[in-house]
Amino acid sequence: MSAVLTRPTLLESQPAADPCAHCDARPSSVCNAIGERDLSRLAALTQVVEAAPGHTFISEGEPASHFFNITRGTAKLFKLLPDGRRQITGFATAGHFLGLAVSDTYAFSAEALEPTRYCRFPRNKLRGLLRDFPAMEARLLEVASNELVAAQEQMLLLGRKTARERLASFLVTLYRHSAPCGRTRTRFPLPMTRGDIADYLGLTIETVSRTLTVLRKEGLIDIPGPGVLIIANAAALERVAGGLN
Amino acid sequence: MSAVLTRPTLLESQPAADPCAHCDARPSSVCNAIGERDLSRLAALTQVVEAAPGHTFISEGEPASHFFNITRGTAKLFKLLPDGRRQITGFATAGHFLGLAVSDTYAFSAEALEPTRYCRFPRNKLRGLLRDFPAMEARLLEVASNELVAAQEQMLLLGRKTARERLASFLVTLYRHSAPCGRTRTRFPLPMTRGDIADYLGLTIETVSRTLTVLRKEGLIDIPGPGVLIIANAAALERVAGGLN
DNA sequence: CGGTCACTTGATCGTCTTCAATACCAGTGG
DNA sequence: CCACTGGTATTGAAGACGATCAAGTGACCG
Numbered sequence: 001m002s003a004v005l006t007r008p009t010l011l012e013s014q015p016a017a018d019p020c021a022h023c024d025a026r027p028s029s030v031c032n033a034i035g036e037r038d039l040s041r042l043a044a045l046t047q048v049v050e051a052a053p054g055h056t057f058i059s060e061g062e063p064a065s066h067f068f069n070i071t072r073g074t075a076k077l078f079k080l081l082p083d084g085r086r087q088i089t090g091f092a093t094a095g096h097f098l099g100l101a102v103s104d105t106y107a108f109s110a111e112a113l114e115p116t117r118y119c120r121f122p123r124n125k126l127r128g129l130l131r132d133f134p135a136m137e138a139r140l141l142e143v144a145s146n147e148l149v150a151a152q153e154q155m156l157l158l159g160r161k162t163a164r165e166r167l168a169s170f171l172v173t174l175y176r177h178s179a180p181c182g183r184t185r186t187r188f189p190l191p192m193t194r195g196d197i198a199d200y201l202g203l204t205i206e207t208v209s210r211t212l213t214v215l216r217k218e219g220l221i222d223i224p225g226p227g228v229l230i231i232a233n234a235a236a237l238e239r240v241a242g243g244l245n
Numbered sequence: 246m247s248a249v250l251t252r253p254t255l256l257e258s259q260p261a262a263d264p265c266a267h268c269d270a271r272p273s274s275v276c277n278a279i280g281e282r283d284l285s286r287l288a289a290l291t292q293v294v295e296a297a298p299g300h301t302f303i304s305e306g307e308p309a310s311h312f313f314n315i316t317r318g319t320a321k322l323f324k325l326l327p328d329g330r331r332q333i334t335g336f337a338t339a340g341h342f343l344g345l346a347v348s349d350t351y352a353f354s355a356e357a358l359e360p361t362r363y364c365r366f367p368r369n370k371l372r373g374l375l376r377d378f379p380a381m382e383a384r385l386l387e388v389a390s391n392e393l394v395a396a397q398e399q400m401l402l403l404g405r406k407t408a409r410e411r412l413a414s415f416l417v418t419l420y421r422h423s424a425p426c427g428r429t430r431t432r433f434p435l436p437m438t439r440g441d442i443a444d445y446l447g448l449t450i451e452t453v454s455r456t457l458t459v460l461r462k463e464g465l466i467d468i469p470g471p472g473v474l475i476i477a478n479a480a481a482l483e484r485v486a487g488g489l490n
Numbered sequence: 491c492g493g494t495c496a497c498t499t500g501a502t503c504g505t506c507t508t509c510a511a512t513a514c515c516a517g518t519g520g
Numbered sequence: 521c522c523a524c525t526g527g528t529a530t531t532g533a534a535g536a537c538g539a540t541c542a543a544g545t546g547a548c549c550g
Contacts, residue, residue, distance in 0.1 A: 077397075079397060079398070079400075079401045081401070081405060081406075081487070081488035082487060082488055082489055083488055083489075085405040085406075085488065086405070087400055087401040087404040087405045089397045089400050089401075100386075100389075100390040100393060101390050101391075101393075101394050102387050102390055102391055103394065107394045107397060107398075108397055130383070131379075134376075134379045134382065137379065137382055137383060137386060138375070138382060140386055141345075141382060141385055141386045141389060142347055144345075144386060144389035144390060144393060145345040145346050145347055145389060146346075146347055147393055148345060148346075148389060148392055148393055148396065149346050149348065149352045151393065151396035151397065151400065152322075152324060152334040152352060152353055152396065153324070153352075154400055155324075155332055155334050155396065155399055155400060155403060156324045156326070156332040156334075158400060158403035158404045158447065159332040159403045159444075159446070159447030160326060160330040160331070160332045160447060161326075161330075162537080162538095163537080163538065193495095193496065193497090194496070194497065194498095195496085199404075201404070202403065202404030202405060203538075203539090204538075204539055204540080205496090205497080205498095206497095206498085206499085206538085206539075206540085207537090207538055207539075209496095209497060209498055209499080210498080210499080210538095213498075213499085226496080226497085226547085242326070242327060243326035243327055243328055243330065244327055244328075407505080407506095408505080408506065438527095438528065438529090439528070439529065439530095440528085448506075448507090449506075449507060449508080450528090450529080450530095451506090451507075451508085451529095451530085451531085452505090452506060452507075454529060454530055454531080455506095455530080455531080458530075458531085471515090471528080471529085
């Protein structure tokens with residue numbers, strides 16, 4: 001393949017103003033711990049990058065040179081076994097911070113699902129920044145704590161829930177995250193494929209497809225078209241997700 | 246039941262000297278981020294508690310009033326579904342810090358496996374301490390990052406590995422943690438029951454028992470008595486754990 | 491149009507679960 | 521001393537859930 005066909009990351013050589021000042025993702029990201037006045041210091045370390053769908057911008061096991069902050073789009077985070085079995089550990093959307101690890105190699109891979117934009121910071125330089133801005137360190141701890149809680153919830157799902165409960169849990173979580181501020185939408189996009197959902201829930205494509213069909217026939221959800229999901233009966237879905245019925 | 250029979254936590258009314266100064270777990274815990282001179286401030290907030298085997302000292306869903314630091318023994322951390330299905334998310338030994346969560350309720354329960362000692366700190370007071378000692382906050386972030394990596398590894402196990410691979414992974418992890426400083430021991434205690442192992446690996450007691458028997462007959466491990474494990478062929482076990490063969 | 495890709499649906503298979511019986515040990519009390 | 525109990529572990533037989541194998545559809549695209 002030629003370099004063009006592999007769709008490498010496009011580096012936007014941010015010539016003009018402060019990229020952080022106009023960042024859509026700032027309110028929901030860790031960067032909001034840094035005041036307006038000090039943003040330029042952060043911006044000086046920042047490199048804005050665009051990843052095309054399917055592009056892997058973090059590879060498990062490679063030297064961990066950067067931290068990442070997603071500002072647009074969605075990426076899947078995953079780990080692989082030697083024979084190709086894959087476990088998606090999470091989906092990262094705008095505001096998510098990636099690369100938190102003490103190890104000197106990445107513990108997971110990340111691949112863009114949609115056109116995805118992210119900032120990256122050299123690890124060593126960010127360390128100094130954290131020293132100067134303890135508020136950002138506190139914010140990172142907050143983020144990491146929340147992710148830890150989510151990871152434990154996912155362990156419960158993977159270890160103890162049935163396929164039906166897993167799908168319900170997944171859809172309910174999407175539903176809850178569909179609008180950050182209290183308000184939820186019943187109709188929202190489903191950017192991941194059946195294969196991605198399967199690898200996230202520890203199932204196969206076929207089981208995901210079958211189970212979605214069942215939930216649809218029961219009237220709990222609807223899938224009017226590819227990539228679109230409608231929550232028709234949120235209460236019932238939450239009950240299923242919790243293991244009742 | 247009477248209060249005596251339920252074996253409640255015994256509060257050691259630490260009358261004498263600084264508990265932190267003589268703490269065995271300090272080198273491996275987050276407290277080592279605080280210098281000798283400031284230890285007294287930490288000690289003033291600390292309450293040393295002893296938990297008998299089987300005692301639940303953190304309950305999922307209850308108001309999160311404290312942080313915890315295990316200093317001796319082992320505890321299992323777990324989440325429950327309404328019908329009683331249980332997922333153990335980890336085992337906490339000396340040096341482990343518990344309770345990192347932004348939520349105002351605990352996200353998991355913790356139960357002592359052996360006689361277990363821990364320190365507890367009121368949440369609100371520790372916040373002030375973290376403000377004054379950024380080094381401790383940095384240390385907590387480090388701990389949380391490591392736990393996050395471990396959690397992702399566990400997701401891979403629960404979502405994609407076979408029973409055989411799960412057991413091998415579990416035993417290899419125990420093996421690696423058997424001695425912190427490089428040196429590993431081939432014989433070490435196995436304080437958890439088959440039920441605990443099953444709930445940690447997303448299996449049943451019977452499958453755990455059967456699989457251990459197979460590994461034993463293959464000569465990869467030996468179980469000379471209850472609670473004792475011998476790693477006979479670490480290399481082969483690691484291969485199985487990694488999904489090869 | 492042929493090609494690929496994502497998805498759905500059906501039939502069969504296999505791993506792990508479930509149900510059940512047995513053994514073992516420690517503690518307790520007749 | 522020994523029966524009785526409760527907890528833990530092992531082992532066997534049957535069953536179920538999800539995986540695997542396979543076929544077919546529709547959308548998109550060169």
